[in-house]
Amino acid sequence: MEMGTIADASSRRVRRQVPWICIILGAVGILMFEHVAAGAGSGGDDGSASFFDAKAQNAAIHNLQRYLRLDTAQPTPAYASALTLLTELCFGVPKMKTHAHSFVRGKPVLVCSITGTDRDAPSIMLNSHTDVVPAGNLSNWDFPPFGAARVPAVMLSNAQSSDDHIVARGVQDMKSVGIQYLEALKLLLRQQPNRTFRRSIHVVWVPDEEIGGVDGMGRLVDSSLFTALNVGVELDEGLASPTEEFELCWAERRPFWTRITVSDAPGHGAMVPASTATLTLVQILAHVATYRQEIVEQVNSGAKELGEVVSVNINHVHAGSADAINVIPSHAEAILDIRIPPFVSAAQVDELIASWMPCTNCGIHVSFVHRVEEGDETSLDENENPWAGVFARATSDLKLHKMIFPASTDGRFVRAKKIPVFGFSPMNNSPVLLHKFNEHLGTKVFLEGIRIYARIIEALANAPPLPHELSPEQAEGEAEL
Numbered sequence: 001m002e003m004g005t006i007a008d009a010s011s012r013r014v015r016r017q018v019p020w021i022c023i024i025l026g027a028v029g030i031l032m033f034e035h036v037a038a039g040a041g042s043g044g045d046d047g048s049a050s051f052f053d054a055k056a057q058n059a060a061i062h063n064l065q066r067y068l069r070l071d072t073a074q075p076t077p078a079y080a081s082a083l084t085l086l087t088e089l090c091f092g093v094p095k096m097k098t099h100a101h102s103f104v105r106g107k108p109v110l111v112c113s114i115t116g117t118d119r120d121a122p123s124i125m126l127n128s129h130t131d132v133v134p135a136g137n138l139s140n141w142d143f144p145p146f147g148a149a150r151v152p153a154v155m156l157s158n159a160q161s162s163d164d165h166i167v168a169r170g171v172q173d174m175k176s177v178g179i180q181y182l183e184a185l186k187l188l189l190r191q192q193p194n195r196t197f198r199r200s201i202h203v204v205w206v207p208d209e210e211i212g213g214v215d216g217m218g219r220l221v222d223s224s225l226f227t228a229l230n231v232g233v234e235l236d237e238g239l240a241s242p243t244e245e246f247e248l249c250w251a252e253r254r255p256f257w258t259r260i261t262v263s264d265a266p267g268h269g270a271m272v273p274a275s276t277a278t279l280t281l282v283q284i285l286a287h288v289a290t291y292r293q294e295i296v297e298q299v300n301s302g303a304k305e306l307g308e309v310v311s312v313n314i315n316h317v318h319a320g321s322a323d324a325i326n327v328i329p330s331h332a333e334a335i336l337d338i339r340i341p342p343f344v345s346a347a348q349v350d351e352l353i354a355s356w357m358p359c360t361n362c363g364i365h366v367s368f369v370h371r372v373e374e375g376d377e378t379s380l381d382e383n384e385n386p387w388a389g390v391f392a393r394a395t396s397d398l399k400l401h402k403m404i405f406p407a408s409t410d411g412r413f414v415r416a417k418k419i420p421v422f423g424f425s426p427m428n429n430s431p432v433l434l435h436k437f438n439e440h441l442g443t444k445v446f447l448e449g450i451r452i453y454a455r456i457i458e459a460l461a462n463a464p465p466l467p468h469e470l471s472p473e474q475a476e477g478e479a480e481l
């Protein structure tokens with residue numbers, strides 16, 4: 001998820017663990033892992049157990065840890081190291097070819113592909129971003145944010161299961177997902193080494209999502225490379241869920257970053273003009289606060305989800321000068337971060353903003369730092385979007401909660417190209433820890449996610465020609481059959 005604010009970076013070092021504690025923890029970890037592996041062997045109705053044994057599971061966790069140990073935090077992500085490691089990991093998947101692209105110097109995009117048997121069929125794109133948000137104040141972490149420690153659940157205050165957990169910045173957002181795509185493909189190709197996929201599969205690694213994605217996915221979708229990839233459907237990030245349900249994001253809110261400036265006559269601070277720029281701004285912001293309180297109540301009462309409301313925060317306010325306290329300033333300014341669900345139109349938001357204004361022709365000027373007119377949705381109705389049916393059948397054994405992602409992801413760039421995007425990170429029974437301290441993920445959830453992706457990827461990549469992919473003549477032929 002794109003970050004709102006950059007957490008403060010502290011120079012404080014994480015307290016070093018004394019070696020004997022590490023040894024004991026390591027031993028406990030190994031014991032617990034054996035337990036998990038033994039338990040996992042009995043699960044799965046797809047006969048994958050023997051193809052996903054303790055050795056394969058351990059290798060998957062190890063690959064995740066290696067990726068997490070690269071400090072790819074903004075603003076100085078170690079993209080070169082990530083490119084080297086991810087290229088190596090992609091080479092570990094049979095039949096996978098890798099291509100690195102650089103649309104912006106120092107910001108690589110890696111595309112790892114398995115070519116489908118039907119080269120003309122629209123492909124499957126499995127996306128993840130390689131950057132993470134800063135770790136923030138290190139003294140708030142119980143384990144080093146780029147150590148990727150594997151710790152027993154009892155060492156964490158908010159673990160929801162008793163298996164080992166991996167603690168690292170980015171384990172939920174979203175390095176686990178990138179590794180899961182690769183491990184799911186490896187699992188499928190271990191089950192059936194000669195397996196082919198009808199559609200090409202592109203595992204894509206993009207930079208800069210956490211700072212808006214303009215130099216990452218933004219550049220990719222406008223490139224000739226993207227046209228050549230011929231993407232039919234994309235998977236991108238979702239959210240963890242503390243319940244049994246998995247989150248499935250079919251849209252996201254879009255931003256209106258709104259600047260309100262007020263101009264009025266300057267004056268001496270001892271005078272009392274009927275109106276001043278700052279007073280007018282305060283009146284506007286009072287209306288914003290009243291509106292915001294209604295939204296807070298709707299969300300806190302559960303009447304609406306965050307993704308369903310037009311939210312607002314007053315994130316910048318400026319007027320006058322602390323060096324001129326006896327001067328009534330002629331200008332006052334505020335910037336609002338407004339987020340809008342796709343079913344609310346730009347005109348409706350313009351009306352809402354207008355309703356906050358206490359007067360007309362009184363020096364108020366509204367402009368936009370950033371304004372996205374329309375939000376794109378991915379229909380989950382199979383009749384409108386055949387991919388929704390394919391996805392639903394592949395996940396029929398999972399409880400899904402369909403939601404609008406409250407902030408932004410790279411998925412919006414792909415949806416803007418009218419390509420369906422499922423925002424899905426297979427993390428249920430997990431606290432939502434993205435951008436938080438001690439970000440962690442249970443190994444059991446991580447491994448189960450690999451099995452889930454194996455089913456989804458297999459279903460998407462072998463989907464027969466879908467109605468919208470057929471030419472009119474082909475569609476007629478299908479109808480006759």
Ligand SMILES: *[C@@H]1O[C@H](CO)[C@@H](O)[C@H](O)[C@H]1NC(C)=O
Binds near residue numbers: 011138139140
């Ligand atoms: C980091 O957090 C610790 C503990 O809460 C606090 O004492 C310290 O001042 C913080 N450091 C910074 C740079 O904010």
Ligand SMILES: *[C@@H]1O[C@H](CO)[C@@H](O)[C@H](O)[C@H]1NC(C)=O
Binds near residue numbers: 193194
């Ligand atoms: C897989 O392909 C190889 C080489 O083409 C062939 O020798 C082998 O019999 C195939 N295995 C199966 C299970 O089809």
